[in-house]
Amino acid sequence: MNDDQDPSQRRTSIGAQRNPASQEAILQAATEILAERGPGSFSIEAVAKRAKAGKPTIYRWWPNKAALLLDAYHRQKNPHLHGDTGDLQRDLTRFLMELLAFWRRGGSGAIFRSVIAEAQTDQAACEALAAYLAERRKHLGSQIRAAQAREDVRPGVNPELAAEMLSGFAWIRLLTNRLEISEEEAAEAVKIILDGIRARR
Amino acid sequence: MNDDQDPSQRRTSIGAQRNPASQEAILQAATEILAERGPGSFSIEAVAKRAKAGKPTIYRWWPNKAALLLDAYHRQKNPHLHGDTGDLQRDLTRFLMELLAFWRRGGSGAIFRSVIAEAQTDQAACEALAAYLAERRKHLGSQIRAAQAREDVRPGVNPELAAEMLSGFAWIRLLTNRLEISEEEAAEAVKIILDGIRARR
Numbered sequence: 110m111n112d113d114q115d116p117s118q119r120r121t122s123i124g125a126q127r128n129p130a131s132q133e134a135i136l137q138a139a140t141e142i143l144a145e146r147g148p149g150s151f152s153i154e155a156v157a158k159r160a161k162a163g164k165p166t167i168y169r170w171w172p173n174k175a176a177l178l179l180d181a182y183h184r185q186k187n188p189h190l191h192g193d194t195g196d197l198q199r200d201l202t203r204f205l206m207e208l209l210a211f212w213r214r215g216g217s218g219a220i221f222r223s224v225i226a227e228a229q230t231d232q233a234a235c236e237a238l239a240a241y242l243a244e245r246r247k248h249l250g251s252q253i254r255a256a257q258a259r260e261d262v263r264p265g266v267n268p269e270l271a272a273e274m275l276s277g278f279a280w281i282r283l284l285t286n287r288l289e290i291s292e293e294e295a296a297e298a299v300k301i302i303l304d305g306i307r308a309r310r
Numbered sequence: 311m312n313d314d315q316d317p318s319q320r321r322t323s324i325g326a327q328r329n330p331a332s333q334e335a336i337l338q339a340a341t342e343i344l345a346e347r348g349p350g351s352f353s354i355e356a357v358a359k360r361a362k363a364g365k366p367t368i369y370r371w372w373p374n375k376a377a378l379l380l381d382a383y384h385r386q387k388n389p390h391l392h393g394d395t396g397d398l399q400r401d402l403t404r405f406l407m408e409l410l411a412f413w414r415r416g417g418s419g420a421i422f423r424s425v426i427a428e429a430q431t432d433q434a435a436c437e438a439l440a441a442y443l444a445e446r447r448k449h450l451g452s453q454i455r456a457a458q459a460r461e462d463v464r465p466g467v468n469p470e471l472a473a474e475m476l477s478g479f480a481w482i483r484l485l486t487n488r489l490e491i492s493e494e495e496a497a498e499a500v501k502i503i504l505d506g507i508r509a510r511r
Contacts, residue, residue, distance in 0.1 A: 197508075225485055226430035229423040239486040253507070266507040267498060274502055277478030284426055284481070285440040297468060301475055305506030306454070306467040307398075 135160045135167055139181035147216065148223035151178055175224055175234035179241045182220050187211060191248065197256045201275060201299040204249070206292060208279050213288045222283060246272045274302055336361045336368055340382035348417065349424035352379055376425055376435035380442045383421050387412060392449065398457045402476060402500040405450070407493060409480050414489045423484060447473045475503055 138160035143151055153174050157164045171177040190207055194200055212218030228235040250269035256262045278298055282288060339361035344352055354375050358365045372378040391408055395401055413419030429436040451470035457463045479499055483489055 222430040226427040228485065229427035235487050239488065242482070242486055260509055262507050263509045266502070268507075270495070270498055271502055271507050273482060274475060274479050274499065277480075277482035278475050279478075280485070281443070281474060281478035281481050284429065285443050286436050287440065294471070297471055298475065301467070301472055301503060301506070303506050303508045305502070305504050306463050306469075306472050307504045308461055308464050 131160075131162060131166065132170060135162055135170070135177075136180060136184060138162075139177050140184050143178065143181045143220060144185075144216075148178065148220045153177065173233040173237055175227060175231070175237035176240070178220070179224060179237055182217065182224070183241075185211075185217055191252055193252055193255065195259070197253070197261055198296070198299055198303055200252065201302070202292065202296045205275065205279060205295045205299060206290060209282060209288045209290050209295075212283055218283055218288060225280070225284065242273075242276065245276060249275065271302055275299070332361075332363060332367065333371060336363055336371070336378075337381060337385060339363075340378050341385050344379065344382045344421060345386075345417075349379065349421045354378065374434040374438055376428060376432070376438035377441070379421070379425060380438055383418065383425070384442075386418055392453055394453055394456065396460070398454070398462055399497070399500055399504055401453065402503070403493065403497045406476065406480060406496045406500060407491060410483060410489045410491050410496075413484055419484055419489060426481070426485065443474075443477065446477060450476065472503055476500070 135156060139151075139156045142155050142159060146155075151174065153164055153167055156162075156177065157167055160167075167177065171180065187207055190204060190211070192200055192203060212221065224234065224238055228238040246269045249272035253262060253266075253268035253271050257264065257266065257268060262268070275298075282290065336357060340352075340357045343356050343360060347356075352375065354365055354368055357363075357378065358368055361368075368378065372381065388408055391405060391412075393401055393404060413422065425435065425439055429439040447470045450473035454463060454467075454469035454472050458465065458467065458469060463469070476499075483491065
C-alpha cells in the first residue's frame with residue numbers, strides 16, 4: 110500500500126494517453142516553479158516555458174491549472190505516507206501526524222490552502238480538487254479495505270467514507286491553521302474512527 | 311441543547327461588554343447586507359451606514375469583518391439544528407443533514423465558503439474562522455458531553471474532538487461542492503463516529 114509508484118502510473122486516471130517522458134518534464138517543471146515562486150505565481154504558461162512544451166500539450170493532459178498544481182504538490186509528499194504495518198490504529202495515526210507535519214514544512218500547507226481557496230470561487234479548480242480528493246480517498250480507503258480483508262474492520266463499513274472522515278479532520282485543522290498535533294491527540298482522533306465513542310452496554 | 315438563545319447571550323465570548331440594542335441593530339444590518347449583496351460586497355463600512363453606527367463602535371465588538379460576517383451568517387441558521395432527543399445517532403444524523411441542507415439553500419454555503427477562502431490568505435479572517443469553529447465545536451461537543459453524562463458515550467472520549475470530526479466531514483463536503491447527501495450516507499458517517507469501524511473480536 111505504498112505511495113511510491115511512478116507518478117505516471119499513479120495518475121493515469123486523469124489523462125488517458127500521457128506520454129511518460131513529456132509528462133515527467135512538465136511535472137518536474139511544475140514542481141520547480143511551485144517551489145521557487147509559490148502558488149500565487151504558478152501558471153500554465155510558466156510551466157510550458159520551462160518544460161519546453163506547448164500549452165496545448167499541457168492542456169491535453171491536465172484539464173486546468175489547479176489539476177497540474179495538485180499533481181506537482183502531490184509529488185512533494187512523503188512517499189511512505191501510507192505505511193501498512195498491519196496495525197491500522199498505528200498506521201492511521203502515523204498518516205495523520207505525517208500529513209500535518211508535511212503541511213507545516215516548506216510551504217506545502219500554504220500550497221494546498223491556496224488550492225482550496227481558489228476552488229471556492231473557481232468551478233474548474235473545485236472539480237480538480239474534488240478529483241484529487243477522490244483519488245486520495247480511494248488510496249487511503251484501499252488501506253482500510255485491506256484491513257477489512259483481514260477482518261480487522263467490520264464488513265459493512267464503507268472504507269472510503271471512513272477515509273474521508275479522517276481527511277476532513279486533517280483539512281479542518283489545516284484551514285484553521287492548527288497544524289500542531291501531539292501523538293496523543295492524533296491517536297485519539299484515529300481511535301474515534303476505529304472504535305467510535307459510544308459506550309458499550 | 312437548543313441553539314435558539316438570544317445571540318447577544320450566545321456570543322459574549324468575543325465582545326465583553328456589548329450593548330445589546332446596538333449589537334442587535336448592527337447584526338441585523340449585517341444580516342440584511344449579506345442577504346442582499348452577498349459576501350463579496352460585505353463591508354464594515356456598509357454595515358455601519360445601514361445600522362447608523364460608527365465604524366469604531368463595530369470594531370469595539372467585532373475584531374474584523376470576518377468575525378461580523380460569521381455572526382451574521384450564524385443568525386441565518388436553523389435554531390433547531392441541535393435537537394437533543396436523547397438518541398445521539400438520530401440527533402447527529404439530523405444535524406449533519408440539516409447543516410448540508412442549510413448550505414445548499416439560498417447562498418449560505420457560498421457565504422461560508424467565501425469566509426474559508428478568505429481565511430487562507432488573511433490572518434485576521436483565519437482567527438475569526440478558528441474562533442467560530444471553536445464555538446461550534448464547543449456547542450456540538452456539549453451535546454455529546456450530555457450523552458456522556460447519561461453514559462451513552464464512553465467516559466474517556468473528548469467530546470469536542472468527536473464534534474470536530476463531524477464538522478470536518480461537513481466542511482470537506484462543502485469545499486468540494488458535494489452537499490447532496492442521502493439519509494443513509496449521513497447515518498453511516500455518524501455511525502463511524504459513534505461505533506467506529508473496527509471489527510469486534
